[in-house]
Amino acid sequence: MDETAHLAAHAATLAFDSIPDDAVAHAKRSIRDYVGLCLYGSQHPVGETATRYVDLYSDGSDATILGHGTTSGPHAAFVNGATGHAVDYDDTFEAVVIHPSCTAFPAALAAAELEGRSGRDLLCGYVAGLDVLFRVGESLAPSHWHRGWHSTATVGVFGAAAAAGSVLKLAPSTLEQAFGLAASFASGLKKNSGTMGNPLHCAHAAQMGTVAALLAANGATADRAILEGRFGYGELVTTEGGYTPERITDPTVEWAVLDNGFKPYPSGVVTHSAMEALRLIVERNTLAADDVVSITVTVDEGVTDTIDESDPQTALEAMGSYEFCLAAILREGTVGVREFSDEYVREERTREQMAKVYVEAETDPFDSATAEASYGSRVEVVTADGASFVESVLDAPGSPSNPLSEDRLRRKFFECAEYRLARERAEAVEAAVLSLEEPGMLDRLTELAVPTE
Numbered sequence: 001m002d003e004t005a006h007l008a009a010h011a012a013t014l015a016f017d018s019i020p021d022d023a024v025a026h027a028k029r030s031i032r033d034y035v036g037l038c039l040y041g042s043q044h045p046v047g048e049t050a051t052r053y054v055d056l057y058s059d060g061s062d063a064t065i066l067g068h069g070t071t072s073g074p075h076a077a078f079v080n081g082a083t084g085h086a087v088d089y090d091d092t093f094e095a096v097v098i099h100p101s102c103t104a105f106p107a108a109l110a111a112a113e114l115e116g117r118s119g120r121d122l123l124c125g126y127v128a129g130l131d132v133l134f135r136v137g138e139s140l141a142p143s144h145w146h147r148g149w150h151s152t153a154t155v156g157v158f159g160a161a162a163a164a165g166s167v168l169k170l171a172p173s174t175l176e177q178a179f180g181l182a183a184s185f186a187s188g189l190k191k192n193s194g195t196m197g198n199p200l201h202c203a204h205a206a207q208m209g210t211v212a213a214l215l216a217a218n219g220a221t222a223d224r225a226i227l228e229g230r231f232g233y234g235e236l237v238t239t240e241g242g243y244t245p246e247r248i249t250d251p252t253v254e255w256a257v258l259d260n261g262f263k264p265y266p267s268g269v270v271t272h273s274a275m276e277a278l279r280l281i282v283e284r285n286t287l288a289a290d291d292v293v294s295i296t297v298t299v300d301e302g303v304t305d306t307i308d309e310s311d312p313q314t315a316l317e318a319m320g321s322y323e324f325c326l327a328a329i330l331r332e333g334t335v336g337v338r339e340f341s342d343e344y345v346r347e348e349r350t351r352e353q354m355a356k357v358y359v360e361a362e363t364d365p366f367d368s369a370t371a372e373a374s375y376g377s378r379v380e381v382v383t384a385d386g387a388s389f390v391e392s393v394l395d396a397p398g399s400p401s402n403p404l405s406e407d408r409l410r411r412k413f414f415e416c417a418e419y420r421l422a423r424e425r426a427e428a429v430e431a432a433v434l435s436l437e438e439p440g441m442l443d444r445l446t447e448l449a450v451p452t453e
Helices: 003-013 021-041 045-057 073-084 101-115 119-140 156-168 172-185 197-217 269-285 322-332 342-346 348-354 406-417 423-434 441-448
Strands: 063-065 069-071 292-300 357-362 377-383 388-393
Touching (some): 003 156, 003 172, 045 073, 063 073, 073 197, 119 156, 156 172, 269 322, 322 348, 423 441
Parallel strands (some): 292 357
Antiparallel strands (some): 063 069, 377 388
16 A cells, blocks of 8 residues: 555655644644653653763764753654653543654654754654654554554654654655664563653654664665565554554544643543543542542443553552552642652552552443543542542543643643743743744754753
């Protein structure tokens, strides 16, 4: 079906002026969200580990590590990929289990700085990268995920190559070569969930997608039809019949960035509908933790295949735990990055609330063919006086089907950014992102996003 060529032609020929205004606006909101997370992640153990590695074993000062300093382009992509996904708080496609920005944005940013490109070029590359991510991800889902691959990384490397290739202004045939290299660089296993390996998958994908584009720009060759056919990436990483290339070339799919959703909580997206349901119950009924004797969350059985961490001991493990996530909501009313610490996870008070949580998995409990994709949940809370409260949230909060308010998005950005920057400087970073297509704004963003110490 020539799907590799189809993707390369789209990404290489996409022009900023052809992107509709709503897609540009959503791209800027997505980048704002991600930049805030990079700033927070720069002082998180994941970010500190990644930057320490780069500081020790690389050189160069061509590209920006958000919240830290400068290094070589590929290494900047590596760190920015790690920091933005450090606490699993970054954006997620609604239709397929992939975090797009942690690979596409670092690659686009690194390429833009290496070549002195504009914010318009970065935005165009970012949108192109998300289009490629979405189409490749759709073509492999759900087989690829259920085989144990970490799709954000293994698909993300294609999006990173597309984003960097667009910014570098590679010809379609050259971008085909970059995709061939990217496929060989792709890696990431779900078994590493709950460890630093998970965000470092994203770092690797962002870096190697950038490297693939740079190598191709300098004459490196690879198979130009890497996705299709016998031994093609599509068939190799799915079960028999699991690769559907027609999803890549489907002419009805437009502007994947509009499918991008924003997380209200720093945990796996599959936990969010349950967390939101419990938040609403607690808020509407003015419940305290001691009022509650049990919390039962009902989810589709397909969802529980993605997380199974019922007894987390660390913050990284807690990101995939219904028990912890609901316990934290019960304690605090809502949660942010503060609660996702090893100490909070291990506190006796937290463990007491976790013991009240029961997860029940059913086959299609919401009578919906999209139950797994939307991560719907039903939560029942029983109190000490025998009262029962039930709330269902069928679409993940923050998804395009259940969007967050602009006020909530801004509060999230400042919650994260102010761990690294003073409020006034964080506001200036936000303003630069939201006017990124204007002359000079990319340089202003990268200058402001590195604190002066």
